[in-house]
Amino acid sequence: MASTVIAIDGPAASGKSTAARNLAVRLGIPYINTGSLYRAIAWKAGQKGISTRDEAALRAMLADTVIRYAVPADGGNPDIEIDGVFPGQALRAPEIAQGASNVAAIPFVRAFTLQIQRDAAKNQLVVMEGRDIGTAVFPDAKYKFFLTASPRVRALRRLAQGGETPDNATVDSVAAEIAERDKQDMNRSVAPLKQADDAVFIDSSGMTAEDVLDAMVLCIREGGDA
Ligand code: DC
Numbered sequence: 001m002a003s004t005v006i007a008i009d010g011p012a013a014s015g016k017s018t019a020a021r022n023l024a025v026r027l028g029i030p031y032i033n034t035g036s037l038y039r040a041i042a043w044k045a046g047q048k049g050i051s052t053r054d055e056a057a058l059r060a061m062l063a064d065t066v067i068r069y070a071v072p073a074d075g076g077n078p079d080i081e082i083d084g085v086f087p088g089q090a091l092r093a094p095e096i097a098q099g100a101s102n103v104a105a106i107p108f109v110r111a112f113t114l115q116i117q118r119d120a121a122k123n124q125l126v127v128m129e130g131r132d133i134g135t136a137v138f139p140d141a142k143y144k145f146f147l148t149a150s151p152r153v154r155a156l157r158r159l160a161q162g163g164e165t166p167d168n169a170t171v172d173s174v175a176a177e178i179a180e181r182d183k184q185d186m187n188r189s190v191a192p193l194k195q196a197d198d199a200v201f202i203d204s205s206g207m208t209a210e211d212v213l214d215a216m217v218l219c220i221r222e223g224g225d226a
Pocket of ligand 1: 039
């Protein structure tokens with residue numbers, strides 16, 4: 001049986017979160033953001049003064065870390081809980097993104113996160129968003145989408161979002177930061193960002209969020225019940 005996951009992968013700021021959230025609402029199922037997992041590890045490292053490239057220190061830190069997806073007390077989608085705390089919006093701070101990409105390139109970190117992601121989708125249909133959901137985490141997902149947009153459109157969207165870019169950010173500086181992160185995410189040795197052979201490719205550069213949602217819903221209808 002195909003796994004009970006709808007996988008949405010793609011590069012940074014490609015509109016995955018919006019698409020995943022919208023699709024989950026439309027289908028009445030939970031939405032799980034897996035970037036938050038790597039962001040939470042980078043966040044804790046920052047709190048402890050550990051470099052996100054210091055593998056020995058990160059290994060020791062993870063041995064003493066409990067991370068899971070849990071539904072917050074006020075309800076909503078499962079969110080990252082790390083050592084009993086929901087960092088929430090703190091994970092979206094601009095300085096966290098590159099650190100998340102750094103820790104995500106380390107093989108033992110990915111081994112640590114794999115089961116957490118699989119547990120989050122146990123016994124329920126979910127929309128899960130990330131870089132390697134359709135290739136490594138749930139290669140047997142029944143529905144897979146690979147979402148992208150041009151670098152300029154992605155930079156503009158990220159800037160318009162606010163809160164996730166430094167105060168002095170420009171389209172060019174955001175585009176450069178995104179390009180740097182994509183390069184690292186695509187070239188790492190374990191579970192690099194790439195389109196699964198059986199994923200539906202969507203370039204959302206000229207599409208609205210509603211267009212993207214409609215395209216995904218159409219695929220799912222054509223494929224039968226999710
Ligand atoms: O989606 P995001 O920008 O929040 O992800 C932050 C970083 O986490 C991203 O640069 C790469 C990493 N990541 C990953 O390697 N695998 C995932 N499934 C999700 C995110």
